[in-house]
Amino acid sequence: MGIGLDEKEGSIIMKIAIPLAQGKLTAHFGHCEQFALMDVESGDIKKKEVVTPPPHEPGVLPRWLHELGANVIIAGGMGQKAISLFDEVEIKVITGAPPLSPEELVRQYLSGTMATGANVCDH
Secondary structure, three states, rough: OOOOEEEEOOEEEEEEEEEEOOOOOOEEEEHOOOEEEEEEEEEEEEEEEHHHOOOOOHHHHHHHHHHHHEEEEEEOOHHHHHHHHHHHHEEEEEEOOOOOOHHHHHHHHOOOOOOOOOOOOOO
């Protein structure tokens, strides 16, 4: 069992964070309007919560998402420093994801069918 996951009645609980703009994945997580937090249990989405992040400053979002219980973030693009900060709080980072709805991204992630491209962030 991975770090940050809880085992409850034989099922794995996962919380996936997805940065949003206009309801879909945004290209750069640090400039998102909101985050979708998707609770996954036994391969199914059990809960979706949309939250407004604190003002963007270096290092704030990884700590904030960790405090909310996230253990995976799916992003379009992310700078290397941010990736390192997520690693420090044991949140798995997926970059290069397409601009889809949070539900579709989670389904593709769980089924292993997500086609990721280049990390669209250059800093």
